[in-house]
Amino acid sequence: MGDTYESVTVDVEGHVAQVTLIGPGKGNAMGPAFWAELPEVFGSLDADPAIRAIVLTGSGKHFSYGLDLAAMGGTLAAVMADGATAKPRADFHAHLKTMQQSITAVADCRTPVIASVHGWCIGGGVDLISAVDIRYASADAKFSVREVKLAIVADVGSLARLPLILNDGHLRELALTGRDIDASRAEKIGLVNDVYDDAEASLAAAHATAREIAANPPLVVNGIKDVLDEQRTAAVSASLRYVAAWNSAFLPSKDLSEGITAMFEKRPPEFQGE
Template sequence: MSDQQWTAFEVSISDFIAEVTLIGPGKGNAMGPDFWRELPEICAALDRDDDVRAIVLTGSGDHFSFGLDLPAMAGDIGKVLAEGAKARPRTEFHDMVRRMQGAISAVADCRKPVVAAISGWCIGGGVDLISAADIRYASADAKFSVREIRVAMVADVGSFARLPQILSDGHLRELAFTGKDIDAERAARIGLVNDMFPDREATLAAARATAVEIAANPPLVVQGVKAVLDHSRRPAVDDSLRYVAAWNSAFLPSDDLTEAISAIFEKRPPQFRGA
């Protein structure tokens, strides 16, 4: 596993701990086609590996992830935005969303506990990803944003399925309706992260230390604890994911989404009209 070459990740294993690091290739570890293809393969391999008892998930460089690599994924999204898009492009879009959901769910469904170490920006898809982790630590410079609403999208690959079990309803709705950025201090205060540390190195060290503590316990019992904790919430998560995939396949195409994508490429504020 450690010897295998990945495009969007680096994976290392030592002393029963796997460290999975986002490495791009997009700026800010943005999530392009390679990310969505490789993540479930990595999670499945680590799940099968008896030499792995816990996983540390982090990002390379200054940031955890800028979220969806919109330029790299624009072609797939563009099919459903085409004027008069009918059943086939909408079905293909639905299938793509379900595959992307499956990539994030692979993190949540892995039997080995996942500890996320977050520094810098964690935006959109980055929040989807950390919501699938079991434990989340942040550095003092971390910033979080459920930003999909600002690009005329409903977040559809995990945040709205899993954050209701992490945040209070009011805090989640505030983040989801505004798309605002919050810092690590507030993220810790509202429960989005377990704890905050001075910098990236200290955050990663804390994540590794917790992973070591987990790995010292009986591995099958740890997996049993995770299975029991996940049992009651999994049906609600699955139902939410199915519903939002269908909702976006029907309602995502809009003038506002076209305007949002154009504004990103033209580096200007979008002008939404509710159409």
């Protein structure tokens, strides 16, 4: 893997690759480089027969703060303009589908992916881990499907994939409140498989599982993923298409402007339903 990326590093040891989120946004926030590079990274790992398992983690104190709103604001600007007509909405729809495909590249990777989460995993971070096969966390990990607090319907994977991971009531509680949950709660509701004392222990466990998978016959491992994924591919795809159309129509709102402004001003938003 001689490629150099702006948003991740890729390190290979034996048959296991580690993909580490590195930003460049604060808290490994997901900016333009992340969305552009993720399909390339996972596509090249998927195509490499020597790579039999992938560990996904974040650098620094956090897994990911989610979408880098400051860096990605231009995506919203045109569709937020007063009286935005078909062209800006169509452009937004196309851009959103490209972002969805970035996360789908992780889900579609034939090589099993194990996430090790520490610190914050917010919004887009949850979209990302919903696309992996196995999730581990450190005791300090915190998770939030926070889009609702910005007046956004989560649209790049969480609402499509979490129904296949979580009990319906638990998912609705997370998505409708936008609340933060800790690692023990995440484990209780099945968002993560296991919780470890710290980031190092969680990452070590992810690598141990990756090596265990990598020792199995690779074509059969691919086959197991393929058969399991067959049960969800159509449902996930339909959900992603639907939310892309829904958000292209209904995302622009005064509440969205208020939610984003309030976040940057670090004050509680006042939503009016407009």
